[in-house]
Amino acid sequence: MIRVALVGQPNCGKSALFNSVAGYKAMVSNFPGTTIEYLSSHVLLNGDRFDLIDLPGIYSLSSPESEELVSRDYLLRKRPDVIINIMDASVLSRSLELTLELLDLQIPMVVCLNMMDEAQKKGIQIDVEHLSQDLGVPVIPTIAIRGAGVTELFKTTLDTARSKSHGKILNFSKDVEEVISGIGSLIHDAFVKNTGSSRRFISLKFLEQDKEFEDQIFKSVPALMPSLDKLRQEISDCRGKPADIAILSERHALAMNLFEHVAKVRQRKKVSVRMQVDKYIMHPVLGYVLLVGILFGLFTLVFGFGKELETPLLAQFEKWALYLNQHVEKGSLFSFIMNGLIQGFTGGIGIVLPYLIPFLIGLSLLEDIGYLPRAAFLMDAIMHRIGLHGKSIIPFVLSYGCNVPAIMAIRILEKPRDRYITAILATMIPCAARTTIIFALIGFYLGPVYALSLYLLNIIVIAAAGKVLSLLMPEPSPGLVLEIPSYRLPTLSALCKKTWFRLREFIVIAWPLLIVGSLILSLLEYFKLSGIINGLLSPLVSSVLGLPEAVGITLIFGILRKELTLIMLVQALGTSDFSVVMTNAQMLIFTVFTLFYVPCLATLGMLRSVIGTRGMLFALIFTTGLAVLIALFFRLVPAIF
Amino acid sequence: MITTLDHLKDGDIATIHDILGGHGIRHRLNHLGIHPRDQVEVIRSGYLGGPMLIKVHDIQVGIGQGMAKKIEVEVVP
Numbered sequence: 001m002i003r004v005a006l007v008g009q010p011n012c013g014k015s016a017l018f019n020s021v022a023g024y025k026a027m028v029s030n031f032p033g034t035t036i037e038y039l040s041s042h043v044l045l046n047g048d049r050f051d052l053i054d055l056p057g058i059y060s061l062s063s064p065e066s067e068e069l070v071s072r073d074y075l076l077r078k079r080p081d082v083i084i085n086i087m088d089a090s091v092l093s094r095s096l097e098l099t100l101e102l103l104d105l106q107i108p109m110v111v112c113l114n115m116m117d118e119a120q121k122k123g124i125q126i127d128v129e130h131l132s133q134d135l136g137v138p139v140i141p142t143i144a145i146r147g148a149g150v151t152e153l154f155k156t157t158l159d160t161a162r163s164k165s166h167g168k169i170l171n172f173s174k175d176v177e178e179v180i181s182g183i184g185s186l187i188h189d190a191f192v193k194n195t196g197s198s199r200r201f202i203s204l205k206f207l208e209q210d211k212e213f214e215d216q217i218f219k220s221v222p223a224l225m226p227s228l229d230k231l232r233q234e235i236s237d238c239r240g241k242p243a244d245i246a247i248l249s250e251r252h253a254l255a256m257n258l259f260e261h262v263a264k265v266r267q268r269k270k271v272s273v274r275m276q277v278d279k280y281i282m283h284p285v286l287g288y289v290l291l292v293g294i295l296f297g298l299f300t301l302v303f304g305f306g307k308e309l310e311t312p313l314l315a316q317f318e319k320w321a322l323y324l325n326q327h328v329e330k331g332s333l334f335s336f337i338m339n340g341l342i343q344g345f346t347g348g349i350g351i352v353l354p355y356l357i358p359f360l361i362g363l364s365l366l367e368d369i370g371y372l373p374r375a376a377f378l379m380d381a382i383m384h385r386i387g388l389h390g391k392s393i394i395p396f397v398l399s400y401g402c403n404v405p406a407i408m409a410i411r412i413l414e415k416p417r418d419r420y421i422t423a424i425l426a427t428m429i430p431c432a433a434r435t436t437i438i439f440a441l442i443g444f445y446l447g448p449v450y451a452l453s454l455y456l457l458n459i460i461v462i463a464a465a466g467k468v469l470s471l472l473m474p475e476p477s478p479g480l481v482l483e484i485p486s487y488r489l490p491t492l493s494a495l496c497k498k499t500w501f502r503l504r505e506f507i508v509i510a511w512p513l514l515i516v517g518s519l520i521l522s523l524l525e526y527f528k529l530s531g532i533i534n535g536l537l538s539p540l541v542s543s544v545l546g547l548p549e550a551v552g553i554t555l556i557f558g559i560l561r562k563e564l565t566l567i568m569l570v571q572a573l574g575t576s577d578f579s580v581v582m583t584n585a586q587m588l589i590f591t592v593f594t595l596f597y598v599p600c601l602a603t604l605g606m607l608r609s610v611i612g613t614r615g616m617l618f619a620l621i622f623t624t625g626l627a628v629l630i631a632l633f634f635r636l637v638p639a640i641f
Numbered sequence: 642m643i644t645t646l647d648h649l650k651d652g653d654i655a656t657i658h659d660i661l662g663g664h665g666i667r668h669r670l671n672h673l674g675i676h677p678r679d680q681v682e683v684i685r686s687g688y689l690g691g692p693m694l695i696k697v698h699d700i701q702v703g704i705g706q707g708m709a710k711k712i713e714v715e716v717v718p
Contacts, residue, residue: 059672091700094674122699209664244664248671278701284688377703381691384705479705480692481669 001042002050002161004154005075007102008086009095010057011370011485013114017086017144018054019497021045021154037411038074039501045154050161053080056414061101062210069212075105076196082161083109084153089119089126089141090486093259097251099135103167104201110157111139112149118486123266131262136168145491169200170258172250175238180204182231186224191217207232208244277487278374287378294371295397298362302401306354313354317346333526340522344515347561348507348602356506357499359398359405363412364498366394368490372412373482380480386463387470389413390480392422399429403599404510407606408502416611421469423611424619425462427599428626430455433562437594440566441587445579450588458595461630465622510605517560517601524556530572544628545589546635548573548581559598585638589631596627642716647693647709649683655714656680662711670712674698681714 008014022041039054055071063069075083085102087095092113102109111131119126132139138156142149171177183203192199195216205213206228218225232243239246280286321342328335366372376390383390391413399406406426413419430438443451524530530553534541537552550572558565573581582590598620599607608616643658657679660667670676675697684701687693692705704712 060668063668063672091674091698094698094700097671242664245667248667249676252671252676278684278694282685282694284685284691373703377692377694380703380705381687381689479707480703481673481705481708482692482703483673484694484701484703 002082002158003053003078003080004050004157004161005053005055005080005083006086007055007071007075007083007098008057008112008114009059009088009091009098011483012057012086012088012095013144014054014057014086015498016491016494017084017112017114017142017150017153018052019494020144020147020150022052022054022497038071043154046151048154048158050154050158058098060098061105062205062208075107079107079196081108082157083107084112084157085109086112086114086144088115089113090115090122090124092119092124092126092263093255096255096258100170100251100254101201101204103135103137103169104198104204106166106169106198106201108160108164109137109167110153110160111135111137112144112153113139113141114144116141117143125264125266127262131258134168134170134258134261136166145488145494170254172247172254176235176246176250179207179231179235183207183228186227187217188221191220194220204247207235207247209242278484281371281374282377282484287374291375291378294366294375295393298359298366299397299401301362302355302359302398302405305358306401309354310350313346313350317342317350320346336522336526337519340519341515343522344511344518347514347518348511355402356405356408356503359401360408360499360502361495363394363405363409364495364502365490367412368488368494368498370485370487373484376482377480377484380482384480386466387475388422388425388466389415389418392418392425395422395426396429399426399431400435401432403427403429403431403603404506404606407603407610408506410610411502417473417475420611420615421466421473423607423615424469424622425466427603427607427619428458428462428465428596428623430458430595431562433600434595436563437566438591441578441591445587446584454591454595457592457630461596461626465626505609506602506606509609510602513601513605514560521557521560540628545593545631547586547590551590555594555597558594558600560601562594562600565594585635589634592634593627593631596630597624598627599623643713644716645710646681646683646695646704646712646714647687647706649686649693649714649716651683651686653683653716654680655683655716658713658715660712666708666711670708673702674700675702675712680717 006014006018018039018041021043022039023043027040038056041052043050043052053074055074058068058071061072061075074080083102083105085099087099099111113126113128113131116126126141128139128141138160140149140153140156142153144150172180180200180203183206184199187199187202192202195202195213197205202213202217206217217228235243235246241249281290321339324338324342325335328338366375372391372394375393379390379393383392394412395406395409398409403426406429407423410419410423410426413422438451438454442454524533533556534549534552537555538549541547541552541555542549551569554565554568554572557568569578570576575581578587598604604616604620607619611619646655649655657675657677659677660670660675675681679697682696683693684696685694687706687709690706692703693709695702695704
């Protein structure tokens with residue numbers, strides 16, 4: 001089957017194009033060995049079948065940041081049958097620089113000139129015919145978000161894949177070209193074949209001081225290095241700047257020439273509305289007021305709506321459980337199994353319907369409109385203090401409701417490092433379930449001031465943990481450079497598809513975990529194994545934390561779902577008046593421990609999917625270690641005084 | 642007069658004179674279409690160490706103070 005890869009710069013409308021033709025079965029896949037994901041889908045369009053792969057947006061095929069190179073790796077290693085290079089027509093000259101690099105790969109290609117309406121609004125008129133001639137590839141104008149031109153685009157794409165025709169190679173200045181072919185002639189055929197690229201592409205990447213290619217050349221043909229270095233030096237000598245900068249300038253100049261050849265820019269009369277709006281949205285005072293308003297709005301919308309829906313849902317589930325208990329012999333193994341299955345199943349519904357769906361719609365909306373980069377811009381200075389990106393604020397805020405959607409929201413961060421740290425920190429934020437524990441134990445028995453102090457402590461610990469984690473994983477880049485794209489009108493179909501892709505992930509990954517976990521706990525109860533578990537946990541629970549041994553089992557239930565901790569505590573201690581069996585200090589220690597230790601199962605499932613198994617295990621160990629330390633601190637400090 | 646980008650105020654228009662700093666910063670700025678000799682307009686300067694908002698070739702870019710310090714500009718009167 002023909003494989004079609006979508007390649008384009010960020011915000012070029014790539015996802016809109018993908019969503020307009022991808023089936024509901026589109027898959028989120030990870031690049032091997034990374035947590036960077038791409039979407040792929042089998043597509044049936046006008047009788048033609050093909051595979052469509054949506055690669056992460058890239059500005060260029062060379063980047064100082066390795067995670068931006070995964071799209072390049074895909075193109076080189078997997079060699080798709082045809083590339084659709086999507087360009088934002090409204091920033092044509094910049095987009096052309098990526099196109100020039102793609103042409104060097106000598107993979108059949110079609111240019112999709114997207115957002116023609118935006119370009120027209122900006123007064124840019126593009127001669128499509130001329131551009132196609134200059135590049136030697138078909139150029140199809142589209143407005144992907146409205147589906148305009150999409151059918152023709154894919155028809156042309158499949159024709160191009162079948163004819164296997166390559167585009168033109170556009171030449172740089174003569175002296176640079178001489179060095180490029182000089183380097184090319186030194187490289188062996190086997191090496192070219194091995195990298196999956198072309199001679200010219202390798203030469204250029206070597207000149208651009210691309211680390212990966214330099215290393216590969218050094219490893220396979222070290223004897224060549226001196227003569228290659230000499231050729232590279234030639235360019236910097238005659239240009240008076242490093243070779244990589246010289247190549248960047250050459251490519252920029254070539255793109256500008258092309259642009260001037262195919263496009264005319266009429267001067268616009270009016271000031272763009274967007275710039276006016278952005279003055280308020282990113283205003284140093286008003287911007288923050290709006291940000292708080294929007295985040296608070298999203299939060300209340302999701303959790304207000306969720307609460308409304310959850311109550312009747314839970315009542316319905318109660319009925320099922322009651323019905324079951326009436327018709328199945330009480331205390332039998334079967335009834336325990338059924339109860340476990342029902343609890344896991346309904347627990348999933350209890351998260352999905354009320355909370356995930358409204359949240360995912362809200363997030364997709366903010367994302368599609370283009371608010372997220374603006375929020376990131378506003379929060380950047382503050383989040384930088386703990387070594388993070390401004391966008392991390394979104395998962396943090398959501399975490400106060402439920403960690404699961406928060407972990408899903410981590411996908412809006414591009415860098416694996418930022419995702420990693422944000423994910424681990426987000427799991428330590430008290431979700432609604434942990435909030436009930438804080439209030440029921442601390443707020444009720446010790447008073448609201450203690451409860452609020454716990455929240456403050458939580459924020460301090462998270463900030464400190466963020467600082468530590470970002471020291472362990474230092475960021476190589478010197479700071480923020482972030483494109484703030486134009487606002488876009490979201491479309492309903494794109495919104496629905498995006499929500500569905502994300503929702504399905506929860507259904508496939510986290511839900512089965514919940515069901516299996518709750519089944520296991522049911523069996524533990526049936527076989528009366530709680531005593532054994534309490535015994536196993538006793539060194540931690542009694543010796544280290546100084547808590548009654550019986551609370552051990554509640555911590556295990558808390559991993560399944562945090563709100564179970566409190567319910568099980570009643571059962572384990574045999575009373576709902578905790579002050580009889582626990583001192584205030586013990587309650588504080590217990591709550592602090594539950595606040596930080598192991599995230600719940602559904603969260604762990606999402607963690608594994610977003611930051612990988614190793615990341616999940618690290619989060620598990622890190623949060624539990626931290627929980628023990630802080631709980632221990634609370635145990636020992638009062639003892640000193 | 643040549644200064645660095647972080648010294649500009651709201652509404653200032655300047656021409657990029659040079660980009661100081663190495664491989665990484667040049668590549669990152671180049672990716673967003675920012676090159677020497679391009680014209681930049683400051684839409685909103687940075688407050689309290691936060692990033693500033695600039696416009697180059699009709700593209701808005703948020704840029705941190707650290708980066709802005711490395712961009713030499715000449716103010717267009």
